[in-house]
Amino acid sequence: MIARVEQAEREEDFGGKAVQLGRARRLGLPVPPAWALSSAFVEAVVAGDAGAIAQVVEAFAQLGGPVAVRSSGIGEDALEASFAGQHATALNVRSREALLAAVATVHASARTEAALAYRRKLGLPAEPRMGIVVQRLVPATCAGVLFTRHPTTGADERVIEATWGLGEAVVAGLVTPDHYRLARGGGVLERRLGEKDLAILWDEAGGTREVEVDAHLVSAPCLDEARLAALEGLAGSCEAAFGGTQDLEWAFVHDPEEPRDSLYLLQRRAITRG
Template identity: 35%
Template sequence: MTDLRHFIWFNEPDCQSVEIAGGKGASLASMVGQSLPVPNGFVVPSDVMEACVDADKLRALARAKDFKGAMKLVEDTAQVHDTVLEAYDTLGGLVAVRSSASAEDSEAASYAGQQETYLNVSGREAVRQHIIDCWASFFSERAIFYRELKGSLDDLRMAVVVQQMVDAEKAGVTFSVHPVTRRKDRMLIEAVFGLGEQVVSGEVTPDHYVVDRKGRKKKEDTPHGGVLTDDDLVKLTNLAVQLQKHYGVPQDIEWAIREGNVFLLQSRPVTTL
């Protein structure tokens, strides 16, 4: 257990491993490796939770689909190492604490929404608690149901991302290929004022922009009066082109804009194509 690493920064090579950092963490690290604009952060590696709980008992509860028992075991016994909280001190301020399962966000299946994400988290105690909450969410009724269909109930690999929050003025998602029409010469960009979780969760109807691969508008529907400028659309399109080229497949990209600067928060394969 002395070899166990309790956190890995995005810019470390190991962080690009899905096995270690989960789908979300590895994607962020890969973007950092391409010098793309990603807010700083680190990952609690996927083997840490298993090392700090009774893993055999936890697997037995998961196999029995006793989601309440499994979540309680994690909540009552999991420990977050002090070095993780020291790493948080280095970031400082508000962070997002996000689940990052090792099986998620593959081309075959997107696990988006199966585990928890916590935004605007501040202070050591809140970070510690939300890391444990992310681990516990891996055993929610919905997560266990989905994992039985798409993965393995024996799998305890759950990494957690801790990342600086962007105080977004506007945010949203970009699909580097139109997910409905499937036209490869068109992208769909959805945007709202404020945090992008409103788009991801479906809380509000975002502004919709269909653009070509140069960022030129072909169609728009703007219930919010036009969240994005033409310059924003060009920046977002250029990043989407770069990300699709980097990963080799169409991407579903979450982003935020602050003072005209685009920050990338996540990129995963579009699974609907």
């Protein structure tokens, strides 16, 4: 089964990430357009089923540009099990061949020894089932993560980490990101600027590349007051939509012809304990 992400409602078919993004998009949150692939559909694509391949290639074409192919495993992004760092993501996929290779890579990432060991640790079924989200990729000016409660202390404050370019530089630990703590409502409690000497950008040929950041931007803040206010608004909207704690991945896109930057919600999960 393949469906627009806003139509993906069953976690047992599409996985938690797809269902949560679908709900967010239905509620009007700024989620880029995407398609959700059920675990059974992913198996068909990987097995070479011509009908399934034709459907996913057509869905990819309808997104009208480069995409991110993201894992949405059954049981992934649950309260006790995030699988953060375990499952693969493919960025800036631009062709039929790259799309099918990305689906196969994400599917296989659920079966690495590290991912299987994580499943055993949490007592999950031994055989993984992998749904996938094919999401329109946004050309991020800056990106990062936001926690609606402090992920270590549990304090009722927002914690934000940000860097230039795509947020994978933060997730992969390639830079020391800017670090912000906000009080509920948006007041800045702490602003600690990082050492953001490289950025991950998409490559016109496909995939991503690491580039050196201009010297004057290495220690310059990614987030001004307007961007911090927008992130506080997104945090509040996600709390109202989902309840509980929020672990968000986001990106800003700067368009010089627009009065303000566009903020996108790329992924959403609860702050996990596992």
